[in-house]
Amino acid sequence: DAGVTQSPTHLIKTRGQHVTLRCSPISGHKSVSWYQQVLGQGPQFIFQYYEKEERGRGNFPDRFSARQFPNYSSELNVNALLLGDSALYLCASSLAQNGEKLFFGSGTQLSVL
């Protein structure tokens, strides 16, 4: 079975641009969460979507947005990129909204120059 897949794996952008990151959950998983991991830190919760609805939001500015599609895949959008947005963005899926176990993708490494 395929795990959580994220694309692209690496991305280089300049300040002010916007970016779209994509995530496909494990087949049958209806919940997708997004995390930001800055170098040297633990993952920080950004969003959780379940059944195409936002069910949780972390302490991130409105420049960050996301959505979940009918096939449960998800996109994370970041507008007006800042240097500080450079990080590894991780997507995780789980069976239920309050799933007891998250399955993580390998992440998208975003560099903002």
Add this chain to the structure above:
Amino acid sequence: AQSVAQPEDQVNVAEGNPLTVKCTYSVSGNPYLFWYVQYPNRGLQFLLKYITGDNLVKGSYGFEAEFNKSQTSFHLKKPSALVSDSALYFCAVRDVPNRDDKIIFGKGTRLHILP
């Protein structure tokens, strides 16, 4: 607000020796506690969880963790370390009243197993 503390940035252990990676937590309700491991250029992999029941939880790759409510700790342990255990380990907590998957991670502890 929920939080997790991993007091050690790095832990060095000789191969074959027991290892412990420390974690303490703070939640308003009852905690769900987790350990995840991250290998270079990879996402996080689930190791084990504590939801309820026996305070000693066994997980993948021979790891175990002990839930101590009075000390609000959830230390990760392994009786005999392997070089392949070298990785970045994250403790995480979810506050049970939360209905979402918001899991708070610690900053991580890098484990070095010395041959």
